[in-house]
Amino acid sequence: MAGGGAEEETTLEYTPTWVVAVVCTVIVAISLSVERLLHFLGKYLKKKNQKPLFQALQKVKEELMLLGFISLLLTVFQNMLTKFCVPKEVTSHLLPCKLPEENHVTHNYGLWQRTIGRHLLSSESSSSSCSNGKVPLLSLEALHHLHIFIFVLAIVHVTFCVLTVVFGGAKIRQWKHWEDLIAKDDYNPEEALKKKVTHVHEHAFIKDHFLGIGKNSALLGWVHSFFKQFYASVTKSDYMTLRLGFIMTHCRGNRKFNFHKYMVRALEDDFKRVVGISWYLWIFVVVFLLLNVDGWHTYFWIAFIPFILLLAVGMKLEHVISQLAHEVAEKHVAIEGELVVQPSDDHFWFHRPQIVLFLIHIILFQNSFEIAFFFWILFTYGFDSCIMGKVGYIIPRLIIGVIIQVLCSYSTLPLYAIVTQMGTHFKKAVFDEHVQAGLVGWAQKARKGLKTTPAANPNPNRGTTIQLGKVMRGSDNPKEEIGPTGGASAAAAVTGENK
Numbered sequence: 001m002a003g004g005g006a007e008e009e010t011t012l013e014y015t016p017t018w019v020v021a022v023v024c025t026v027i028v029a030i031s032l033s034v035e036r037l038l039h040f041l042g043k044y045l046k047k048k049n050q051k052p053l054f055q056a057l058q059k060v061k062e063e064l065m066l067l068g069f070i071s072l073l074l075t076v077f078q079n080m081l082t083k084f085c086v087p088k089e090v091t092s093h094l095l096p097c098k099l100p101e102e103n104h105v106t107h108n109y110g111l112w113q114r115t116i117g118r119h120l121l122s123s124e125s126s127s128s129s130c131s132n133g134k135v136p137l138l139s140l141e142a143l144h145h146l147h148i149f150i151f152v153l154a155i156v157h158v159t160f161c162v163l164t165v166v167f168g169g170a171k172i173r174q175w176k177h178w179e180d181l182i183a184k185d186d187y188n189p190e191e192a193l194k195k196k197v198t199h200v201h202e203h204a205f206i207k208d209h210f211l212g213i214g215k216n217s218a219l220l221g222w223v224h225s226f227f228k229q230f231y232a233s234v235t236k237s238d239y240m241t242l243r244l245g246f247i248m249t250h251c252r253g254n255r256k257f258n259f260h261k262y263m264v265r266a267l268e269d270d271f272k273r274v275v276g277i278s279w280y281l282w283i284f285v286v287v288f289l290l291l292n293v294d295g296w297h298t299y300f301w302i303a304f305i306p307f308i309l310l311l312a313v314g315m316k317l318e319h320v321i322s323q324l325a326h327e328v329a330e331k332h333v334a335i336e337g338e339l340v341v342q343p344s345d346d347h348f349w350f351h352r353p354q355i356v357l358f359l360i361h362i363i364l365f366q367n368s369f370e371i372a373f374f375f376w377i378l379f380t381y382g383f384d385s386c387i388m389g390k391v392g393y394i395i396p397r398l399i400i401g402v403i404i405q406v407l408c409s410y411s412t413l414p415l416y417a418i419v420t421q422m423g424t425h426f427k428k429a430v431f432d433e434h435v436q437a438g439l440v441g442w443a444q445k446a447r448k449g450l451k452t453t454p455a456a457n458p459n460p461n462r463g464t465t466i467q468l469g470k471v472m473r474g475s476d477n478p479k480e481e482i483g484p485t486g487g488a489s490a491a492a493a494v495t496g497e498n499k
Helices: 017-047 051-076 078-083 088-092 102-107 123-129 140-173 176-186 189-193 204-209 218-228 236-250 259-274 279-290 304-331 354-380 391-422 433-452 458-476 484-493
Strands: 085-087 134-136 197-199 334-336
Touching: 017 051, 051 078, 051 140, 051 259, 078 134, 078 140, 085 088, 088 134, 140 259, 140 354, 140 391, 176 236, 176 259, 204 236, 204 304, 218 304, 236 259, 236 304, 236 391, 259 354, 259 391, 279 354, 304 354, 304 391, 354 391
Parallel strands: none
Antiparallel strands: 085 134, 197 334
16 A cells, blocks of 8 residues: 555465465365255255255255355455445444544544554545545445354354254154143044043133133233243143144044144244245345444344234234134033134134244344344454443343243244144145155046046046145145145045154
8 A cells, every 4th residue: 555654465466375275275175064064964854854954954055155145246346345435424424333533534434344443444545546525435344344244144043043943843842742642542442432522611721711811801811812922832731622623624533643743844844934034134134234323222122123023923823722712612511522623714814824934034033133233243343342332232132132032942933833733724744755746646647547447437536636636736836735625635544654
């Protein structure tokens, strides 16, 4: 650089070859190690027939590729951005930190640039690239810090999603002994032949959700649902009743159906959607980077958004269970056989259970954004940086982030896994991959038989073919759901494989 006593940066022409070779070796070795690790992890998941988790891993690879492309764009256009000059007044508004004294302004025109102990470019350098009264749009170091933040955000989001599913899955696996207990009872022929009368209001499920708080008041019902998400969000009576309602609706008469295995497989299938960063989440990032203005404490207030959404989702899921109990208790006093609830999309927001997954996706990403931003500021600028904010705003943000992570893992996600099965449709996760292939082969053979013998008993073959065709089309549908009338008997037929 000219003047100012600043040392000129060394180009590749005057860099020792051994330095270049060592740096390239380290970078390539790390990259290949990560790539091989992901490759072997994918082979392991395929070997264990964990197709949903394998698809989630593919989603992670797609996100890494997107981040690599973003990195490439930032690298290619960095000279253009640092040489693009704007009037100094333009960069004096909407700052994350207050500008220092006027005599130090020339050293701090970069966005998010440190103001103490750091001089990125000298005043002579800035005047050589920009005319008087103008400054670069973005400094080289600010661009580098933005680059790091994007990578930190993606890594923290994927990590938090994995932790949520792992801890939530551990909670769900605790329900397996209920499934095993039910299976033992169902296989007892003496119990199966007994006809019993169930007094509805004496049933444990009804007592928990209808006879207690909220029976005569809708408001108190919502209050009860709000607090129940914090303790015993899913009880044994809840699991047994919701399981039976699902089986009697979607595979009637087959009590051997392994509902727990289906529920876990459906959750794994949803995981690949949550782990990605969708376009609307990138819009969220841009908006809140824009609103990070000194004195607004934006990142303190946005910490409450995922917290409030999480409480609302948990309350709604608990309220769906209460609605199912109310429907039965208001219509019957005593019934012959077991108490059966009726799953329906009408219990969910806008009759769409998928909205719950969409909100959980937003909650996890916003919480990841908060935590990623904190650690990025901490290691880039230090705890005392003006961007970090006051301690009175930092500690509540971190506490809220931890609460969100714990509550989502141990309460909301398990609730989502079981309650969203109470919709009108069920997902293709009910079929194992080899079972899906077998059904397709069977359908093709049935169609071939129809063409060769069109006059021989056409109605039974035609009915079977049409039903199977509906089932498999439903499995290829973007919604990945199968209608109850189209897939009920097929689900019942393969439950022995699913078990």
